[in-house]
Every structure is written in C-alpha cells, then in structure tokens.
Amino acid sequence: MIGVHPHDLTSFLDAKGICIRAGHQCTQLLLGKLDTYSVARASLYLYNRKEEIDFFIQTLKRNEGVFLKMSFSDLKSLYKQVILDHSKHPRNNGAIEK
Numbered sequence: 868m869i870g871v872h873p874h875d876l877t878s879f880l881d882a883k884g885i886c887i888r889a890g891h892q893c894t895q896l897l898l899g900k901l902d903t904y905s906v907a908r909a910s911l912y913l914y915n916r917k918e919e920i921d922f923f924i925q926t927l928k929r930n931e932g933v934f935l936k937m938s939f940s941d942l943k944s945l946y947k948q949v950i951l952d953h954s955k956h957p958r959n960n961g962a963i964e965k
Contacts, residue, residue: 873907
C-alpha cells in the first residue's frame, strides 16, 4: 500500500486480528538502495488456512483508501483508541513461565 506507513498498517491490521511485521526486516542496506526505511510484510506458512489468507487480502482491499483519506488528527484518534483498548483488554496477559 503505497503512501501508508508500515507501522500504521501493522497497527490497523492488528486491531482486525491480523499479524504482520513492520520495520527494516534486517535489510537496511537494501532499503537504503531502494530509498526507503521501513516495509511491512506478511509471513504465510503451512499452518495458515485459505480462509485466513482470503480474510487478509479482503481486509487490505476493503481498506486500502482508509489511511490516505485520514487526517493527522484522525490517525491520532485511531492510535488513542487502539492504545486504550489494549490497556483495557491486553492480548498478552499470560504469565511468563521460567
């Protein structure tokens, strides 16, 4: 999605239950040659079901214009909602076993 910051895309998809990675992916030299500093990637493997992949693609297609239409204050509000939701309903509330 051109024009969308990878970390914004990652946060947006996370709220929909889709996990992707954003960052330099240990490819700083390549990204430097491509004149960019961050990318988003989805990792698919044998354990992903067809329905999950279809949901991912449909979510991207349905929402591809969302970020381009949002103002900075809209994005700030979205982040606030995501952070508040996570603080009220953390997804990683399990105990760390030693």
